[in-house]
Amino acid sequence: MKSLKHWVFWPPFLFVLAASVLSFTNKEAFIKITTGANDWVIANVGWVFSLAGLFMVVVCVGVYFSKLGKVRIGGENAKPLLSFRNWFAITLTTTIAAGITFWGIAEPIYHLVEPPKSMNLEPNSAGAAIFSMSTMYLHWTITPYAIYCIPALMFAFAYYNMKQPFSIGSTLAPLLGNKIHGKWGKALDAVCLYTLALGMAAAMGTSILNLAGGVNYLSGLKSASLLWAVIAAVVMTTFIISASTGLMKGIRILSDINFKLFLFIIVFIFLVGPTSYILNLGTESFGYYLTYFFEKSLFTGAAANDQWPQWxxxxxxxxxxxxxxxxxxxxxxxxxxxxxRAFIIVNFALPAAFGGIWMTIFGGTSIYLQMNDGKFGDILTSSGPEALVYAALEAMPLSEIIIPLYLFIVFIAFVTSADSTLAAMGGISSKGITPESPEPGIFIKVVWGITISAVAWVMISFAKIDGIKMLSNLGGVPAVLLVIGIVFALIKVAKDPGKYDRTREELGGEQKRDRAG
Structure with a gap:
């Protein structure tokens, strides 16, 4: 408790806790408040998300070819903390990897059986199939990774090269200077903790549903609140234990296992699945995605009062x-x-390519099964999206082996992701975090782990998949405004990196001392 940043930790923690208590004591009021706030968000702020996401893709590419691209994070003499392979494995498996294991098979069926009304596509038609597959590329490749890459790159440069504190406010230092580390900086960190708590709860809700679908398939246990509570407790315990071991043990080991399992399952499904159909549909849909990239990126549905883009x-x-x-x-x-430049490759280009490959194989398989069988839309309606994943895997050879393995992949994927998130949440809640002493205490990780698990269980128990979407939308509004500011800070740095890079001054001082000696 002595190392706790009280003004950063308590406001978001109490706010999230109050929401959980309200949900237990007055379910109707809780649902009314969250639904009302969510409806306002999707009706009024959707255009901001769309424009910001597209802008960040452009900035990522621009920064790669700028003078900043040649700069080494930590200075010219900095030695990499991780090998390129370990770095990529950790980056991939701690960002959206948990999401692709659920949505890679489930989401294409949603778009195939219920495409946007304003597009006048016939459900289960060839046009709907192409729309579905191309939408997977939009949602899971370059745009999401650009959204991750820009703030992470700005923080890396601010923390290691500008010698700024371990705070999200450091990303705005090029715009606001050291003023950002006063009361405004603490408020900013508190808001970011709130947004991440809701975002992580949404991701955990998705993983709980995914795991429950596998347990239901293997054991027959109903995918309902009690099973979700048990799964949440097991997952929470595991990622807290992993988080307590630190970066070089827990996350590194789990991400390496996860990455190898990802490669195995991709190759397996590609070889035993409808390979020709996957390749042909993927090629055609990727062409559609490139042709209509800007139109798909900026589709809001406002003209036709279509709610599809909002949801x-x-x-x-x-x-x-x-x-x-x-x-x-x-x-x-x-x-x-x-x-x-290596940072952009590892945090933007390579993960986006991996996401495209995953969605081509799993999304293509899912669409093929629905187009040739037709029962997957019925499974979605009767049993929910968590059942679709395992119904698709059941159609594959050696399903009795692959399904338990896939269940393990889902489990490890979320634990790895949660591990890194708890490290970030614990770090921003704690004093004394430096490059030399980067790990927060275990107590703060446990507190956040329990809180987020409780919120995730509450939302899926009361609102299921819609609850997950509400959590994401509510957490995203303050975050998008912050990230827009970070984008402009990075642009400012990219124009003249030497102006902000203090490691050059330190290197120059060392060289002078060496000559004097």
Missing amino acids: WTTFYWANWFSWAALTALFLGRIAYGHTV
């Missing part, structure tokens, strides 16, 4: 923004010793 694209962008601001502290911290 899908806005949901995803809000989710990414909820995570991005504070996850930047973790992703930036592990980038020490690598160049900015």
Whole structure:
């Protein structure tokens, strides 16, 4: 408790706790408040998410080719904290990897059986199939990773090269100077804790439903509140134990296991699934995605009063923004010793390519099964999205082996993601975090782990998949405003990196001392 930043920790913690208490004591009031706030968000702020996401893709590419691209994070003499392989594995598995294991099979069926009304596509038609697959590319490739990459890169440069404190406010130092580390900085960190708590609860809700679907398939236990509570408790205990071991043990080991399992399951489904159909549909849909990239990125549905973009694209962008601001502290911290261009490759280009491959294989398989069988839409309606994943895997050879393995992949994926998130939340809640002493205490990780698990269980118990979307949307509003500021801070740095890079001054001082000696 002595190391706790009270003005950063208590406001978001008490706010999230109050919401949980209200949900237990007055369910109707809780649902009315969250639904009303969510409806306002998706009706009024969706355009901000769309424009911001597209802008960040452009900035990512621009920074890669700028003078900043050649700068080494931590200075010219900085030695990498992680090997390139470990760095990529951790980055991939601690960002949206938990999401792709659930939505990769479930989401395409939603778009196939119920495409946007304003597009006049016939459900289960060829046009709906192409729309569905191309939408997976929109939601799971370059745009989400650009949203993650920009804040993480700005924090890495601010923390290691500008010698700023371990605070999300440091990302705005190029715009506001050291003024950001006063009361406004504490308020900013508190808001980011709130957004990440809701974003992580949304992701955990998705993983709980995914795991419950697997347990239901294997044991016959009903996917309901009691099972969700047990799964939440097991997952929470595991990621708290992992988080307590620190970066070089828990996260590194789990991410390496996770990455290898990802590669295995991708190759397996590609070889035993409808390979030709996957490749042909993926090629055609990718062409559609490129042709209509700007139109799909900026589709709000306002002209036709179509709610589809609000409940899908806005949901995803809000989710990414909820995570991005504070996850930047973790992703930036592990980038020490690598160049900015390498950072963009590992945090933007390679994960986006991986997401595209995953969605081509799993989304293509899902669409094929629905187009040739037709029962997956019925499964979605009768049993929920968590049942779709395992129904699709059941159609594969060796399903009795693959389904338990996939269940393990889902479990490890979320534990790895939660591990890194708790490290970031614990770090921003604590005093004395420096490059030399980067780990927060276990107590603060336990507190946040229990709180988030409780919120996730409450929302899926009362609102299921809609509850997950509400959490993401509510957490994304303040986050997107912050991230827009971070984008302009990074642009300012990219124009003249030497003006902000204090490691050059230190290197120059060392060289002078060496010559004098």
